[in-house]
Amino acid sequence: MNSNVIEVCGLSKSYGAIKAVQNLTLAVKKGEFFGFLGPNGAGKTTTIKMLTGQVQPDSGEAHVLGIDVTHHIEVKKAVGIVPEVVMLPSFLTVTEYLEFVCSVRQVDESQAAFWLDFVELNESENVLCKDLSQGMKQKLSFAAAFIHSPLLAFLDEPFADVDPLMQKKLRTFLNEYVGGGGTVFLSTHILEMAEKLCSRIAVLSKGTVLTSGTLHELLHEGSTLEDVFFNLVRTHG
Amino acid sequence: MVESLLSLNLKEEWRMLTSYFSSRNLFFAFPAVLVVIGVLMGRLLPLFREAFEMSELVVAFHLLMAVYGLFVGAFGFFADEVANTWFKDGHLLIHMHTILPISFRKLLAWFYIKDIVYYLFLTIIPLFLGLFLSFSVSLGVFARLFGSSLLSFLVGVSVSFLVSSLYVRSRLSLAGILVAGALIAGTGAIEEFPPLVSFVSRDWGAALLSAGIFIVLSALSLVITKPVQRARRKSFAKTDLFHQMNPVLAKEIIDVRRSGTWQIIATSYLFPLVFMYGIFYFSGRLFQFHIDIPLVFYAGFIGYLSTLVYSWLNNIDPPSSFSTFPITASTVIKKKITLFLLFSFSVATVYLVVLGYILDALSLVPLSLVIMSSTSFYVAAVTAWLCGLYPNTRLFDGAVLARYLVLILPVLLVMSILSLMGRSLWLLAISGVTLVAAVLLYERLDMKYENDPLG
Numbered sequence: 001m002n003s004n005v006i007e008v009c010g011l012s013k014s015y016g017a018i019k020a021v022q023n024l025t026l027a028v029k030k031g032e033f034f035g036f037l038g039p040n041g042a043g044k045t046t047t048i049k050m051l052t053g054q055v056q057p058d059s060g061e062a063h064v065l066g067i068d069v070t071h072h073i074e075v076k077k078a079v080g081i082v083p084e085v086v087m088l089p090s091f092l093t094v095t096e097y098l099e100f101v102c103s104v105r106q107v108d109e110s111q112a113a114f115w116l117d118f119v120e121l122n123e124s125e126n127v128l129c130k131d132l133s134q135g136m137k138q139k140l141s142f143a144a145a146f147i148h149s150p151l152l153a154f155l156d157e158p159f160a161d162v163d164p165l166m167q168k169k170l171r172t173f174l175n176e177y178v179g180g181g182g183t184v185f186l187s188t189h190i191l192e193m194a195e196k197l198c199s200r201i202a203v204l205s206k207g208t209v210l211t212s213g214t215l216h217e218l219l220h221e222g223s224t225l226e227d228v229f230f231n232l233v234r235t236h237g
Numbered sequence: 238m239v240e241s242l243l244s245l246n247l248k249e250e251w252r253m254l255t256s257y258f259s260s261r262n263l264f265f266a267f268p269a270v271l272v273v274i275g276v277l278m279g280r281l282l283p284l285f286r287e288a289f290e291m292s293e294l295v296v297a298f299h300l301l302m303a304v305y306g307l308f309v310g311a312f313g314f315f316a317d318e319v320a321n322t323w324f325k326d327g328h329l330l331i332h333m334h335t336i337l338p339i340s341f342r343k344l345l346a347w348f349y350i351k352d353i354v355y356y357l358f359l360t361i362i363p364l365f366l367g368l369f370l371s372f373s374v375s376l377g378v379f380a381r382l383f384g385s386s387l388l389s390f391l392v393g394v395s396v397s398f399l400v401s402s403l404y405v406r407s408r409l410s411l412a413g414i415l416v417a418g419a420l421i422a423g424t425g426a427i428e429e430f431p432p433l434v435s436f437v438s439r440d441w442g443a444a445l446l447s448a449g450i451f452i453v454l455s456a457l458s459l460v461i462t463k464p465v466q467r468a469r470r471k472s473f474a475k476t477d478l479f480h481q482m483n484p485v486l487a488k489e490i491i492d493v494r495r496s497g498t499w500q501i502i503a504t505s506y507l508f509p510l511v512f513m514y515g516i517f518y519f520s521g522r523l524f525q526f527h528i529d530i531p532l533v534f535y536a537g538f539i540g541y542l543s544t545l546v547y548s549w550l551n552n553i554d555p556p557s558s559f560s561t562f563p564i565t566a567s568t569v570i571k572k573k574i575t576l577f578l579l580f581s582f583s584v585a586t587v588y589l590v591v592l593g594y595i596l597d598a599l600s601l602v603p604l605s606l607v608i609m610s611s612t613s614f615y616v617a618a619v620t621a622w623l624c625g626l627y628p629n630t631r632l633f634d635g636a637v638l639a640r641y642l643v644l645i646l647p648v649l650l651v652m653s654i655l656s657l658m659g660r661s662l663w664l665l666a667i668s669g670v671t672l673v674a675a676v677l678l679y680e681r682l683d684m685k686y687e688n689d690p691l692g
Contacts, residue, residue, distance in 0.1 A: 081561040103484035
């Protein structure tokens with residue numbers, strides 16, 4: 001039985017003359033903590049947007065949880081997404097936003113209360129989303145991504161604005177989530193974080209995968225993920 | 238530094254303005270239209286002179302220029318967070334004082350100069366070019382008119398700058414200024430308005446005084462101005478709307494309420510109606526062409542404001558907040574139309590009943606409501622069909638605009654003619670046709686926008 005929750009074959013996307021992603025092929029297994037690394041402009045966010053139905057690919061095929069990514073509503077129903085640029089409805093309060101998400105995803109509203117507490121936004125529950133700090137917005141976005149207990153979560157720089165205490169809490173949650181059978185597709189610039197969390201990693205540059213493998217396969221004796229990343233990007237970038 | 242700040246501000250404004258148009262060439266359509274308006278104003282001058290004394294027209298023109306300045310001169314608000322709201326958290330040079338060692342005052346001064354340059358070249362000069370092409374007056378008189386009009390505009394701008402700066406710093410001092418202004422206006426001193434005097438009396442002293450007023454008020458405004466950071470974390474009681482209706486519709490209703498857009502939409506109806514009433518009033522005085530405008534005419538006209546109202550509904554919050562959820566663009570568009578119908582019908586019904594009372598035509602209210610409802614729905618459906626969630630930008634596309642005009646104008650013309658002729662049955666029939674067309678377009682929104690990106 002095929003245990004891949006993400007299967008990508010020859011996926012490409014261009015914005016005018018800029019080839020954001022070129023002929024991308026990869027697979028992610030169920031229960032993996034998959035790290036997707038690359039320098040700025042490598043095509044990480046475009047790939048995530050294509051895999052989550054936010055952007056239509058120009059060519060190639062991709063299936064997420066067995067769903068063709070061109071069926072964008074079905075994909076969005078199934079997965080959880082923390083976008084790189086957090087986009088929250090400006091005029092809803094924190095609680096109302098979580099209730100909105102519960103309503104859209106047809107989830108019991110008790111989940112809203114749980115996640116409000118989990119991301120420690122209780123004191124800001126009646127504050128409009130537009131008035132939240134960046135870190136608060138990111139925590140709220142994280143809660144919204146997991147409120148329906150998805151089998152697969154796409155996280156695009158989810159820790160960038162979150163304080164260290166909350167980062168640790170979220171890391172612990174993600175490890176438990178993966179331990180419980182969930183799959184994480186994580187895009188991050190924080191190599192240390194990727195090294196701590198990810199079981200398998202792909203490095204992307206100029207829209208193509210430079211290398212992929214388990215941490216054990218990628219790291220040579222004495223080297224760190226940072227060394228591997230720098231060498232790859234310098235050589236091919 | 239000085240040269241660089243001015244040129245950077247000019248470039249920023251140019252790039253921002255041209256980004257609203259699908260082609261840079263289209264951008265120049267705006268001043269070109271003003272040239273045409275200038276020509277028309279010049280050509281219509283003999284007609285105006287039959288109804289008004291030349292001196293009255295000169296006063297009115299200078300006052301209009303001053304009012305124009307008042308409208309565009311509220312630069313003091315840039316010191317408030319209001320400006321940040323307009324520009325989505327501030328991505329302009331004027332906001333750079335927050336992270337760079339440069340004073341807000343200096344940035345605002347160059348922003349102010351830059352805006353005046355743009356207003357001059359994009360609006361005032363094109364208008365006067367049109368007037369010049371159609372006027373048969375000496376170059377000297379024309380130059381004096383241009384100079385005094387420009388001074389009227391600048392005085393208006395600087396007054397507005399001062400008032401807005403005071404408003405941001407202290408509501409109380411603003412009240413004082415407004416009372417003083419009202420007292421001056423009450424004495425009838427408007428005929429002593431320095432730019433006007435400079436033109437009428439060929440008085441260089443008055444021209445210098447006007448320039449002095451502009452410089453002093455502008456400088457004073459810059460001295461007064463100071464960035465204000467208001468408490469942002471306003472709390473709201475939890476709403477129950479998500480339990481009562483579709484979550485997207487509930488979100489849209491909350492947006493309209495909390496953003497204050499409902500006030501803008503309500504006044505969106507009021508101003509055009511007053512403007513139209515004014516046009517009929519003046520056409521009666523100018524052309525001795527008296528006509529009783531029936532209530533049903535206003536009903537059709539209200540329907541044509543739908544594009545404006547639908548656009549406002551799309552200005553509140555970007556649809557990107559829906560992009561990670563299983564929601565289609567067509568669902569969001571349909572909920573916006575539902576909200577539009579709920580909101581505009583209630584506001585427009587109030588207007589029509591009040592107008593019916595004023596025009597002593599309450600018996601025509603039911604027919605007017607039918608006409609208003611069908612045209613409103615039709616125009617909103619056409620706008621949504623052609624522009625989706627981006628009416629403000631997509632309508633600038635020449636091809637979209639052409640299709641919009643083809644779908645809207647004939648219906649508007651037929652409705653207007655039939656309402657002026659009092660053909661109630663025909664009006665009902667046309668309303669029925671537009672209603673069917675609106676429903677068809679509404680139903681096909683899913684097909685057209687299901688896969689439209691929300692980000």
